[in-house]
Amino acid sequence: MVTQSEENYLKAIYHLVKQGSSVVSTNAIAKKIHTKASSVTDMLKKLADKELVDYKKYQGVCLTKKGKIIAANVIRKHRLWEVFLVEKLKFSWDEVHDIAEQLEHIKSEKLINEIDAFLEFPSHDPHGDPIPDRHGNIVKNNSVNLLEIKIGDEGVLAHVKDSSDIFLKYLNKNNLALGYKIKVIDIEPFDSSIKIEVKAKQIVISKNVAKNLFINI
Amino acid sequence: MVTQSEENYLKAIYHLVKQGSSVVSTNAIAKKIHTKASSVTDMLKKLADKELVDYKKYQGVCLTKKGKIIAANVIRKHRLWEVFLVEKLKFSWDEVHDIAEQLEHIKSEKLINEIDAFLEFPSHDPHGDPIPDRHGNIVKNNSVNLLEIKIGDEGVLAHVKDSSDIFLKYLNKNNLALGYKIKVIDIEPFDSSIKIEVKAKQIVISKNVAKNLFINI
DNA sequence: ATAGTTTTTTAGTCTTCCCTAAAAAAATAT
DNA sequence: ATATTTTTTTAGGGAAGACTAAAAAACTAT
Numbered sequence: 428m429v430t431q432s433e434e435n436y437l438k439a440i441y442h443l444v445k446q447g448s449s450v451v452s453t454n455a456i457a458k459k460i461h462t463k464a465s466s467v468t469d470m471l472k473k474l475a476d477k478e479l480v481d482y483k484k485y486q487g488v489c490l491t492k493k494g495k496i497i498a499a500n501v502i503r504k505h506r507l508w509e510v511f512l513v514e515k516l517k518f519s520w521d522e523v524h525d526i527a528e529q530l531e532h533i534k535s536e537k538l539i540n541e542i543d544a545f546l547e548f549p550s551h552d553p554h555g556d557p558i559p560d561r562h563g564n565i566v567k568n569n570s571v572n573l574l575e576i577k578i579g580d581e582g583v584l585a586h587v588k589d590s591s592d593i594f595l596k597y598l599n600k601n602n603l604a605l606g607y608k609i610k611v612i613d614i615e616p617f618d619s620s621i622k623i624e625v626k627a628k629q630i631v632i633s634k635n636v637a638k639n640l641f642i643n644i
Numbered sequence: 645m646v647t648q649s650e651e652n653y654l655k656a657i658y659h660l661v662k663q664g665s666s667v668v669s670t671n672a673i674a675k676k677i678h679t680k681a682s683s684v685t686d687m688l689k690k691l692a693d694k695e696l697v698d699y700k701k702y703q704g705v706c707l708t709k710k711g712k713i714i715a716a717n718v719i720r721k722h723r724l725w726e727v728f729l730v731e732k733l734k735f736s737w738d739e740v741h742d743i744a745e746q747l748e749h750i751k752s753e754k755l756i757n758e759i760d761a762f763l764e765f766p767s768h769d770p771h772g773d774p775i776p777d778r779h780g781n782i783v784k785n786n787s788v789n790l791l792e793i794k795i796g797d798e799g800v801l802a803h804v805k806d807s808s809d810i811f812l813k814y815l816n817k818n819n820l821a822l823g824y825k826i827k828v829i830d831i832e833p834f835d836s837s838i839k840i841e842v843k844a845k846q847i848v849i850s851k852n853v854a855k856n857l858f859i860n861i
Numbered sequence: 862a863t864a865g866t867t868t869t870t871t872a873g874t875c876t877t878c879c880c881t882a883a884a885a886a887a888a889t890a891t
Numbered sequence: 892a893t894a895t896t897t898t899t900t901t902a903g904g905g906a907a908g909a910c911t912a913a914a915a916a917a918c919t920a921t
Binding site: 485 | 867868870871872
């Protein structure tokens with residue numbers, strides 16, 4: 428049996444590996460799940476005993492095959508529940524994260540597969556993140572970041588990297604949502620801010636915002 | 645903050661009070677939640693400190709107003725989730741209990757109220773148990789037990805007391821479900837077994853089964 | 862290369878919730 | 892009324908998962 432806490436560590440490692448090097452540091456995990464490095468070390472030993480991670484002292488950590496499947500499954504549940512909350516209940520995309528953090532730990536294969544079917548097998552969650560299938564396979568995201576784009580390029584907003592409440596509220600306020608067509612009007616060399624056109628309106632977004640937006644060209 | 649374990653104790657006390665005397669014994673709670681009497685004593689002290697139960701050593705325990713509201717809320721969540729699983733996903737009434745045991749601890753007022761609305765404010769769960777409203781109020785059940793009934797009486801199956809997997813499977817096998825019309829054909833004085841008519845078929849049920857069936861006349 | 866800094870681990874504690882064993886109180890039986 | 896049984900509580904301890912403080916290892920910079 429994998430505990431809730433163990434699932435959270437596996438998930439954190441999974442995400443950190445995905446967005447960076449092949450091995451994850453103790454500190455990085457501690458930061459990610461708001462705990463102390465010493466707690467992380469404790470847990471890594473436990474996960475290593477269970478053969479869910481490959482861990483050697485001072486050498487960082489990565490997931491084993493078994494660990495990766497469990498992590499992907501937790502992420503699958505998280506994202507499916509998010510879709511459920513937004514599509515079937517009246518939640519907006521900035522409200523679902525904390526609830527999905529709880530729901531992702533509900534243990535029942537059948538439940539999550541029924542939810543999947545009930546939602547008609549969505550491929551992405553409300554933030555544009557791909558949903559792993561029941562074997563832990565996940566589609567590659569080939570959307571491109573707004574910072575890597577030239578004036579005149581256009582595409583459809585497909586993914587937001589930062590799913591924090593505050594960032595999603597910013598997007599709401601500026602009428603930016605997944606699926607909207609975005610055209611790059613101008614890029615300011617001084618601060619890398621970008622003027623874009625969305626729904627026939629032009630707005631300027633900072634480099635920091637652009638960093639978190641991805642479009643399909 | 646009320647922990648999951650505390651919620652389970654409050655729920656157990658709520659159920660035991662409902663079906664019996666005004667005060668609940670340590671042993672009764674231990675039996676209900678499959679733990680030891682000493683663990684129960686520990687927890688009762690903690691709940692008493694939080695003013696969720698009235699507890700005096702050796703005197704049994706009952707819920708305070710605050711405790712009762714929390715317990716009713718957990719039960720509300722449990723039953724609404726059961727309705728969701730049966731009505732919206734493809735679960736049968738004998739599969740939902742264990743999953744609802746997990747889901748009942750998800751913390752979000754908004755979530756459960758949205759679920760309630762999504763289900764169009766059901767009044768009863770799949771086993772015929774009434775669903776408390778968001779203030780913890782619960783309608784009185786005025787269905788009558790099959791053992792208290794005379795030959796010739798008839799009514800609609802409204803409630804099953806035992807929600808165990810094995811009992812519900814027995815009902816499935818014998819084509820008994822909530823909402824079905826039942827007529828009492830004969831009562832055998834020797835063993836109190838009852839011959840009933842359901843859906844134009846006659847079956848004999850034991851006293852033990854009858855004890856768990858309630859109908860609206 | 863070595864001194865200083867940062868990261869990681871170890872050692873020891875705390876809280877929650879469970880347990881066993883023994884003591885104390887209450888209930889029951891003779 | 893007292894002996895026996897049952898119930899409940901206390902005492903002490905274990906596992907999980909967090910923490911602080913200190914030690915050890917690994918980096919970094921001169």
